[in-house]
Amino acid sequence: MASATDTGRQATAAPAAGPPAIELRGISKSFGAVQANRDISIRVRPGTIHGIVGENGAGKSTLMSILYGFYRADAGEILIDGRPTEIPDSQAAIRAGIGMVFQHFKLVPNFSVLENVILGAEDGALLRPSLAKARKTLADLARDYDLDVDPEALVEELSVGHQQRVEILKALYRHADILILDEPTGVLTPDEADHLFRILRGLKAQGKTILLITHKLREIMEITDEVSVMRRGEIVATVTTAKTSPEQLAELMVGRKVLLHVPKGSAHPGREVLRIEDLRVTDAQGVARLKGVSLTIRAGEILGIAGVAGNGQSELLQVLGGFARGRVSGTIAVDGQQIPAAGKGATGQTRRQIGIAHVPEDRHHLGLILDFTAWENVAFGYQAAPDYQAHGLFMDNDAILRDTRGKMDRFDVRPPDPMLPAKSFSGGNQQKIVLAREIERNPVLLLVGQPTRGVDIGAIEFIHRRIVALRDAGAAVLLVSVELDEILSLSDRIAVMFDGQIMGERLPAETNERELGLLMAGVASTAGAA
Amino acid sequence: MEKLPAWADLVLVPLISLLLAALISALVVLGIGGDPIEAVSVMVKGALGSAYGWGYTLYYTTSFIFTGLAVTVAYHASQFNIGGEGQAQLGGLGVALVLLAVDWPHWSVALLAASLGAAAFGAAWAAIPAWLQAKRGSHIVITTIMFNYIAAALIVYLLVEVLRPVGQMDPATARFPAAAHLPSFGEIPGLSLIFSKQVPANISFFLALAACFAVWALLWRTRLGYEIRAFGKSESAAVYAGISPTRVILVSMLISGALAGLMAVNNVMGEAERLMQNASEGAGFIGIAVALMGRNHPLGVFLAALLFGVLYQGGAEMGLWTNIPIELRTLLQGLVILFTGALDTMVRMMLVPAFRLVAARRIGGAA
Numbered sequence: 001m002a003s004a005t006d007t008g009r010q011a012t013a014a015p016a017a018g019p020p021a022i023e024l025r026g027i028s029k030s031f032g033a034v035q036a037n038r039d040i041s042i043r044v045r046p047g048t049i050h051g052i053v054g055e056n057g058a059g060k061s062t063l064m065s066i067l068y069g070f071y072r073a074d075a076g077e078i079l080i081d082g083r084p085t086e087i088p089d090s091q092a093a094i095r096a097g098i099g100m101v102f103q104h105f106k107l108v109p110n111f112s113v114l115e116n117v118i119l120g121a122e123d124g125a126l127l128r129p130s131l132a133k134a135r136k137t138l139a140d141l142a143r144d145y146d147l148d149v150d151p152e153a154l155v156e157e158l159s160v161g162h163q164q165r166v167e168i169l170k171a172l173y174r175h176a177d178i179l180i181l182d183e184p185t186g187v188l189t190p191d192e193a194d195h196l197f198r199i200l201r202g203l204k205a206q207g208k209t210i211l212l213i214t215h216k217l218r219e220i221m222e223i224t225d226e227v228s229v230m231r232r233g234e235i236v237a238t239v240t241t242a243k244t245s246p247e248q249l250a251e252l253m254v255g256r257k258v259l260l261h262v263p264k265g266s267a268h269p270g271r272e273v274l275r276i277e278d279l280r281v282t283d284a285q286g287v288a289r290l291k292g293v294s295l296t297i298r299a300g301e302i303l304g305i306a307g308v309a310g311n312g313q314s315e316l317l318q319v320l321g322g323f324a325r326g327r328v329s330g331t332i333a334v335d336g337q338q339i340p341a342a343g344k345g346a347t348g349q350t351r352r353q354i355g356i357a358h359v360p361e362d363r364h365h366l367g368l369i370l371d372f373t374a375w376e377n378v379a380f381g382y383q384a385a386p387d388y389q390a391h392g393l394f395m396d397n398d399a400i401l402r403d404t405r406g407k408m409d410r411f412d413v414r415p416p417d418p419m420l421p422a423k424s425f426s427g428g429n430q431q432k433i434v435l436a437r438e439i440e441r442n443p444v445l446l447l448v449g450q451p452t453r454g455v456d457i458g459a460i461e462f463i464h465r466r467i468v469a470l471r472d473a474g475a476a477v478l479l480v481s482v483e484l485d486e487i488l489s490l491s492d493r494i495a496v497m498f499d500g501q502i503m504g505e506r507l508p509a510e511t512n513e514r515e516l517g518l519l520m521a522g523v524a525s526t527a528g529a530a
Numbered sequence: 531m532e533k534l535p536a537w538a539d540l541v542l543v544p545l546i547s548l549l550l551a552a553l554i555s556a557l558v559v560l561g562i563g564g565d566p567i568e569a570v571s572v573m574v575k576g577a578l579g580s581a582y583g584w585g586y587t588l589y590y591t592t593s594f595i596f597t598g599l600a601v602t603v604a605y606h607a608s609q610f611n612i613g614g615e616g617q618a619q620l621g622g623l624g625v626a627l628v629l630l631a632v633d634w635p636h637w638s639v640a641l642l643a644a645s646l647g648a649a650a651f652g653a654a655w656a657a658i659p660a661w662l663q664a665k666r667g668s669h670i671v672i673t674t675i676m677f678n679y680i681a682a683a684l685i686v687y688l689l690v691e692v693l694r695p696v697g698q699m700d701p702a703t704a705r706f707p708a709a710a711h712l713p714s715f716g717e718i719p720g721l722s723l724i725f726s727k728q729v730p731a732n733i734s735f736f737l738a739l740a741a742c743f744a745v746w747a748l749l750w751r752t753r754l755g756y757e758i759r760a761f762g763k764s765e766s767a768a769v770y771a772g773i774s775p776t777r778v779i780l781v782s783m784l785i786s787g788a789l790a791g792l793m794a795v796n797n798v799m800g801e802a803e804r805l806m807q808n809a810s811e812g813a814g815f816i817g818i819a820v821a822l823m824g825r826n827h828p829l830g831v832f833l834a835a836l837l838f839g840v841l842y843q844g845g846a847e848m849g850l851w852t853n854i855p856i857e858l859r860t861l862l863q864g865l866v867i868l869f870t871g872a873l874d875t876m877v878r879m880m881l882v883p884a885f886r887l888v889a890a891r892r893i894g895g896a897a
Contacts, residue, residue: 033889323769348772358770366770369763376756381771383756393752 019082027076054230099171109156161192190517269298273476279330304491357438361449428459551865576847585729591839597817607782613674615814616681621791624651652791660783732800
């Protein structure tokens with residue numbers, strides 16, 4: 001990590017003369033009453049890596065969409081290499097030398113790398129000459145930029161990191177001089193992220209200009225030359241990376257001082273609350289998702305599950321939450337009592353009855369009904385709870401409403417209006433609603449998936465504090481997160497999942513990102529570099 | 531899509547849709563050599579201009595409320611029940627079997643029993659598509675449509691071969707016992723001062739109003755309604771919350787079918803007083819339009835049912851008193867459904883810039 005930072009800093013010294021590669025002047029864009037971008041001006045020097053940070057909803061994506069021709073700005077102008085440029089659509093953006101690597105790749109899975117690269121950029125009706133030309137160009141690009149990908153491989157068979165390289169190759173094949181990357185490391189292992197950064201440094205050395213959008217301050221510090229901070233649709237500061245710190249950036253993003261790491265006392269593990277033995281899940285397509293997972297969690301202890309998304313963590317949470325799909329085998333015991341892993345008797349309701357609360361990974365599709373009001377969402381999953389019932393079949397809406405007001409107060413949900421639909425709250429406030437609902441039931445076991453995904457930095461601190469407080473009150477916590485930072489700062493023990501298995505358990509004090517990264521990539525620690 | 535103010539969403543959009551439908555209908559009337567102004571005045575006068583007209587309008591309204599509510603309940607569970615027509619026909623069978631089985635002493639007892647019969651048969655007819663959807667994933671739109679045809683064929687068979695009294699020529703059941711006659715508006719104390727005995731609107735109108743209230747309470751006050759709505763909004767989230775999809779689909783469709791079946795209390799028991807072929811007269815389909823236009827809320831369903839009652843009765847009068855054929859009624863209904871249901875978004879899109887302008891001017895004025 002340290003050596004990588006050094007090389008990044010050295011490259012900063014490269015002189016940059018001439019007009020800025022990208023200059024935005026007074027860009028504004030509003031959607032109805034919401035002003036997503038307000039009078040934004042940025043100058044990006046050619047041959048540099050320029051970071052754009054900001055909380056969710058700060059307007060980063062809108063700004064990039066304007067630059068790539070998805071939206072038209074209400075006001076302002078765009079200059080590329082000093083020339084005013086109209087970008088009405090993405091074709092125009094490509095002609096202007098702008099390439100975009102989206103957070104969610106836009107690749108055809110059952111096409112080869114080569115076919116994906118030329119898709120939309122074919123020279124004529126016949127593919128063969130285009131493919132031949134592309135093969136040659138790709139070989140050159142791979143050599144120049146350390147971007148080696150097998151051109152004949154099918155995209156669906158590539159790892160996520162390689163798929164991302166295909167996206168970069170697509171942009172370079174279209175002669176992009178300016179690359180925009182939107183949250184590029186969200187889906188990568190630490191190793192893959194390092195490799196990506198090596199590629200980006202190579203591109204920079206060749207004179208390419210890179211705009212990096214991210215919310216990870218560590219990455220900004222590691223790789224960018226300059227960074228612009230956005231807050232509520234405006235650029236609040238543009239600073240030279242070498243002269244700033246993560247704490248300063250966080251403060252600029254949020255508008256107040258933020259604790260990046262929640263202080264946490266040592267754990268006092270008590271009785272064994274959860275014991276899972278040889279848990280296996282095979283999905284409807286016959287693919288094994290969990291391949292014999294065994295673990296235990298004690299009361300007053302946070303077990304963090306690290307791993308790249310899609311290695312069985314979701315299935316583990318689903319089984320424990322009572323809504324597993326596919327074939328399930330293995331045993332689960334809570335407080336010494338065996339409970340069914342799947343089938344009848346394994347539902348969200350029966351799980352809640354024995355004190356398992358669940359803050360799901362995906363609050364939009366699982367944890368909340370976005371069209372429901374906040375108070376209806378507070379009852380969600382607890383619609384059968386005795387304190388929410390009136391007489392007979394009726395629910396006591398007034399009681400739920402009262403409870404919601406209290407929860408919004410205690411969890412600082414803003415705006416504190418129980419009648420607003422869930423979709424009109426920010427990500428952080430939505431998550432607080434879910435968290436308040438699950439934590440205030442005083443569960444014996446709390447399942448938490450990606451507690452701070454899409455959550456503003458300011459709210460992260462609050463959410464982490466609550467999870468630690470629940471642990472200190474004696475609950476067992478199973479934390480699943482793809483953010484290593486989060487795992488390292490919250491967990492009392494760390495288990496790493498890869499390909500449906502636990503690769504190993506570590507204590508946070510006795511491990512580091514490097515070791516965890518290797519485990520996450522499926523490299524067993526004893527096997528060395530195999 | 532940007533949001534419109536609530537009043538525009540609930541009042542303005544349907545109103546503009548209606549006007550557009552009326553405008554095109556007027557053009558058609560002009561095209562076939564009629565006088566649109568005369569057509570409108572005959573329609574409105576025929577439907578609302580007299581107690582007699584109201585007596586028919588409210589009769590149709592009653593049927594449309596039941597079928598509209600049926601679509602509404604299923605809709606909230608994200609099930610598109612197109613089978614109201616068949617469920618209403620089976621409801622008629624339930625009414626007929628109940629009323630012919632026993633010599634009922636008084637209409638009130640008969641109404642209670644016939645309602646149960648109608649609801650049970652309607653629900654049973656919806657149960658099969660619901661089970662197929664919940665357990666086998668057969669799409670409910672397809673199965674309920676097919677069940678409409680099966681219902682029609684089944685009723686014809688039963689009327690011709692089983693239920694027709696010996697010696698009777700037309701395919702229908704025997705008349706229901708006289709004691710089971712439901713009081714029409716002309717026979718209800720108080721209302722009888724306004725309505726004549728001949729109007730078909732009857733006491734089941736009040737049953738329909740009660741059903742509106744019951745559906746509202748079910749959806750927004752009970753746990754079952756909460757689970758239905760949660761499932762309808764997001765199946766994955768509902769499963770996370772421990773709500774059983776099978777149960778919600780089955781229960782919501784049973785209630786939906788029961789409501790469609792209850793329509794038979796109005797037309798079969800209240801009006802025809804025997805079961806005939808095609809007794810539901812398309813009301814099951816109109817219920818879809820009523821629910822769409824009524825935004826799947828019982829109050830909206832009531833208002834939309836009233837509107838369609840006016841169209842139905844007014845259209846019949848228009849066919850009677852002008853040279854415009856009665857088929858124009860079908861055209862008008864079709865256009866109303868097209869604009870309020872399918873082209874709703876189009877009207878909304880036309881309104882969004884207008885409201886944006888207003889909002890911009892207001893902000894500009896404040897600055």
